[in-house]
Amino acid sequence: MSTSFKSLAASIGLGISLLAGSFVAPSVAHAEGEIRIAEQFGIVYLLLNVVRDQHLIEKHGKEQGLDIKVDWTQLSGGAAVNDALLSGSIDIASAGVGPLLTIWDRTHGRQNVKAVASLGNFPYYLVSNNPQVKTIADFTEKDRIAVPAVGVSVQSRFLQYAAAKEWGDKEYNRLDKYTIAVPHPDATAALIAGGTELTGHFSNPPFQEQALKNPNVHVVLNTYDLLGPNSPTVLFATEKFRKQNPKTYTAFVDALAEAAEFAQNNKEAAADTYIRVTNAKIDRAELLKIIEDPQFEFSVTPKNTYPLAEFLYRVGAIKNKPESWKDYFFQDAKPLQGS
Known part of the structure; x- marks a missing residue:
């Protein structure tokens, strides 16, 4: 970082x-x-x-x-x-x-x-500026994912739900170690600017849409795909x-x-x-x-x-x-x- x-x-x-x-x-x-x-x-x-x-x-x-x-x-x-x-x-x-x-x-x-x-x-997006990250399985120890509160925010829980689908219930918290608590406005600014280990942001509207205006940012996960409208x-x-x-x-x-x-x-x-x-x-x-x-x-x-x-x-x-x-x-x- x-x-x-x-x-x-x-x-x-x-x-x-x-x-x-x-x-x-x-x-x-x-x-x-x-x-x-x-x-x-x-x-x-x-x-x-x-x-x-x-x-x-x-x-x-x-x-x-x-x-x-x-x-x-x-x-x-x-x-x-x-x-x-x-x-x-x-x-x-x-x-x-x-x-x-x-x-x-x-x-x-x-x-x-x-x-x-x-x-x-509303659909929530997990977005990333790392071109190597296409799915949640592509995050590594070099990446950091911004969430409002580590472990307990709904974004953290969505990430755990997705991890359990990917690797099984015993691995539901597999990605928690990559998450960091950052308010949405600051995380969005950091993701757009780049140059840090913060390469992911589990966001919400309008911050996710603002980040996606940057061509280097893309959607990794859509919660509607994960759970349906919710x-x-x-x-x-x-x-x-x-x-x-x-x-x-x-x-x-x-x-x-x-x-x-x-x-x-x-x-x-x-x-x-x-x-x-x-x-x-x-x-x-x-x-x-x-x-x-x-x-x-x-x-x-x-x-x-x-x-x-x-x-x-x-x-x-x-x-x-x-x-x-x-x-x-x-x-x-x-x-x-x-x-």
Whole structure:
């Protein structure tokens, strides 16, 4: 690894460590009418951008006679998000299905963390700038693969799922030693620039599409080829927050459903929202082309999450076996019809 990238990785790692460390002490429990939401990077979090931009939680709270204060924070990686949720620093976590299943398993019978809803269905790409890497079997000790969180992010879990298909369940973590935790924006920039041992990035939209504009970058793995259309990213919360804040929780769920309908049916307005809220340096036409991809679906209904859950139990990554997707999703007054 080059000195410049070592410095980058070290500074990122330190930042994440300090960020996670800041969540050690649980905050004071708050009354109904406040909600703290953590979001991450990428188009897959667009529903939260819409909720924030249109003040939908506040809107649905007022319909119940409640003034809701909403606090937003941005983190990188499922590990930091899970730490924040368990410490009481946030109420709603947004991360991949991998971190959800990890925290669901870890809190089973205690805090009972479960998913609230999906954020939609999107293909994730493992991309590389190494011309020798055509499949995952071509990665060697000379390569490094960027993921949001080593071992627990949904990208890491997808990579493990692919490794198990390639070499068998006993070798499911064969490629973990090549992975490194780097936020998507930084990993994309490093991959495009080249010249480091970071030759792979398990990405998400729009970062994967931005990387692929470079002719030296190509797709190694598409998660839709691996699992079929699926919901890689979800929102989750503790059972305590849901029970103690029923009006706030309901307002959030209703706001999310409204945001999903808006994003799915108003792609141009959704693109404008993403740029406005995130200050993303992306061409509007390019962004619109990405979210108008027929493979993209903005929906709160989870799709095809259970195969990953069953896999993680099978290889021993989680101890509790979910009998179906309903075990790790809250079943609300308007139950989701997912998978």
